[in-house]
Amino acid sequence: MAAQVGAVNTASTRMLILYDDADIAHDLCQLLSPLTSLNVQKLVVTEEFRVDLNEPLPLVLLVLRKQPTQSLTPLTQLVLEHQTQVLLVSPEWETLTQLQAQFPLQIAWPWGQQFLVSWLQQRLKLHEAEENIERLWQTLAWHTARVEREHQLVEHIFENALSRNFLEYPRVNTYLTPMSKFNGDLCLISPGPLGNLYMLMADFTGHGLAPATGALPLSQAFFAMADRGVSVAEMVTEFNYRMSRLLPNDMFCAAILLELSANGERVNYWNGGMPAALLINEQGEVIRRLKPAHVALGVMDDEEFDSRVTSFRAPSGSSIAMFTDGVIELLGHQHQFLGAEALETLLSTYPSPEDFPQIVEELERFRGETPLHDDLSLAILSCLPTKLVQATPEHDQLVIPFQLESVLGPDYLKQLDPVAQIMTTISQLPYLSRHRTTIYLFLAEAFNNALEHGLLGLDSELKQDADGFSKYYELRQERLQQLTEGSIRIMLAFDASRKEVMIQVSDSGEGSPQYERVTDFSDKAYGRGLELLRQMTTDLSWDHATRTVSFKYGL
Amino acid sequence: MPLHRQFANEGKELIIAIKGRFDFNLVQEFRQAYSDVGDMQPTVFIDLRETEYLDSSALGMLLNMRKALGSSVKGIHIINCRPEVRSILDISRFDKLFVIE
Numbered sequence: 001m002a003a004q005v006g007a008v009n010t011a012s013t014r015m016l017i018l019y020d021d022a023d024i025a026h027d028l029c030q031l032l033s034p035l036t037s038l039n040v041q042k043l044v045v046t047e048e049f050r051v052d053l054n055e056p057l058p059l060v061l062l063v064l065r066k067q068p069t070q071s072l073t074p075l076t077q078l079v080l081e082h083q084t085q086v087l088l089v090s091p092e093w094e095t096l097t098q099l100q101a102q103f104p105l106q107i108a109w110p111w112g113q114q115f116l117v118s119w120l121q122q123r124l125k126l127h128e129a130e131e132n133i134e135r136l137w138q139t140l141a142w143h144t145a146r147v148e149r150e151h152q153l154v155e156h157i158f159e160n161a162l163s164r165n166f167l168e169y170p171r172v173n174t175y176l177t178p179m180s181k182f183n184g185d186l187c188l189i190s191p192g193p194l195g196n197l198y199m200l201m202a203d204f205t206g207h208g209l210a211p212a213t214g215a216l217p218l219s220q221a222f223f224a225m226a227d228r229g230v231s232v233a234e235m236v237t238e239f240n241y242r243m244s245r246l247l248p249n250d251m252f253c254a255a256i257l258l259e260l261s262a263n264g265e266r267v268n269y270w271n272g273g274m275p276a277a278l279l280i281n282e283q284g285e286v287i288r289r290l291k292p293a294h295v296a297l298g299v300m301d302d303e304e305f306d307s308r309v310t311s312f313r314a315p316s317g318s319s320i321a322m323f324t325d326g327v328i329e330l331l332g333h334q335h336q337f338l339g340a341e342a343l344e345t346l347l348s349t350y351p352s353p354e355d356f357p358q359i360v361e362e363l364e365r366f367r368g369e370t371p372l373h374d375d376l377s378l379a380i381l382s383c384l385p386t387k388l389v390q391a392t393p394e395h396d397q398l399v400i401p402f403q404l405e406s407v408l409g410p411d412y413l414k415q416l417d418p419v420a421q422i423m424t425t426i427s428q429l430p431y432l433s434r435h436r437t438t439i440y441l442f443l444a445e446a447f448n449n450a451l452e453h454g455l456l457g458l459d460s461e462l463k464q465d466a467d468g469f470s471k472y473y474e475l476r477q478e479r480l481q482q483l484t485e486g487s488i489r490i491m492l493a494f495d496a497s498r499k500e501v502m503i504q505v506s507d508s509g510e511g512s513p514q515y516e517r518v519t520d521f522s523d524k525a526y527g528r529g530l531e532l533l534r535q536m537t538t539d540l541s542w543d544h545a546t547r548t549v550s551f552k553y554g555l
Numbered sequence: 556m557p558l559h560r561q562f563a564n565e566g567k568e569l570i571i572a573i574k575g576r577f578d579f580n581l582v583q584e585f586r587q588a589y590s591d592v593g594d595m596q597p598t599v600f601i602d603l604r605e606t607e608y609l610d611s612s613a614l615g616m617l618l619n620m621r622k623a624l625g626s627s628v629k630g631i632h633i634i635n636c637r638p639e640v641r642s643i644l645d646i647s648r649f650d651k652l653f654v655i656e
Contacts, residue, residue, distance in 0.1 A: 194637060310564055420576065437607060437609070441610050528647055529611030535646050
């Protein structure tokens, strides 16, 4: 930022001496020489005199012994058009009297010398002050324009950063009013990937641009984590991590984060320093208070931070009202605060989402014309099934068919997790991506069967009880480490026209991979993998000769 | 941390969240997670919101948990399942053994 303020202008003030008497003009120059900030020019009054007006000419000393024959109109024009001060200096009373009307400021030479000097000193001071004011005005105007521009930029950034905010979600009503251009309160809404809904209401200390700046990283973390469907505890841990590093020591961020499950029944929340949100049933009774159990974000270190959430079941048709203290401390037109009790009464009077405009109206009536002294945020969420269903984008997208085959010897089997690696490779592909959990399950079942039973000769009977279950996997690890020969072949083919995946897994072992056994569907802790394959895939077959299991799955 | 364990509501709820892959690699850790449920007879919530992959060993682990906990807990809920996970649980008829939300 260029420093414009404080540059003191020491430029001199221009003054012209127009004279018909060179002696007086000379004496005047002598007299005025101590006034160093005067830039004096001398000019003889001739037939026609011209004055250079490229620079402002605030002062003219007109030194006349006798009334000049030529016209003085150019001079009177100057007075009129450029606010030039003209002072008539003359040793002749007659001249002074004759020109009284045209030039009322007069000095009788040489008697008025002292007066002239002090008058000029005053003029110079005044002139300097005027110039300073002018400069300050310009600086101020420059800064105003700059701040305006910067505000526009920041507003633009905010708009973009919050463009994802799902404030128009029909199950939430909001009344968000910043005190100034930028809001130190934050109300964020985002759907999660499971049809769940996240809501964050935050209140940074202070208001205006500084706290609003903290809203940027907070909102970015919020939306990114909501997309991933992260738990409330993990979200607030991340928020606190960011805020504690970002905010200065005297600034923090009170926040309540809540998550409503897709069926609209289960609520998880974490409240750090925000007023207790209210769970209100259809009859308008407050049935639960979501009190702050923690300190605000940005206060605690990572180690001290407590991310414990509270959860409850919300009765159908109930609603959760969240608000910042700006609402409780809303100043009314009769200079009284609204208060928590009155707010609660108001919310209880209008429990139905349709009545939200009434709440806003009452709040505004209470406030009247009183200016806000804090940002206001009120949001009410209806606890109903969220009806947020994730879109499944791909329809008849054209994709390439492919086939992937991998033969894995003991070294790979020991050191790698082949199924996980294959999934990393294919889970980004169209169609397959949406079915990655299922495809993983199939590959894992077929691969584990081949490895555990085919190559390692483990017996699932061991998995009967919990201890055996653990023992089984210890044994798996043990035998795998001793494995010196044998291999497993995994083949996955994607038929793009039929949108079908074919999977084959073969092993070089001798053990029985269980496909020939019949497993009944009791609550045994094993045998389920095979049953899942049977139920979910088509053309499931086991070729004993090649020790290959093969099946298909339509996407 | 693939497994996150936390008590909520003054010990009345135990939440176990599994992130990424739920399989036999978590055998010990998962057993550990429900080894001490306190004496409040809590409700256990298995939060699968971030479980991307699971296989039959995970199903086995859930069944073992159910056996081990018996009446020391009020119930076991499996919550926040992604649609694919949900259908795997349904096919295995876990809805008869657990509360699936």
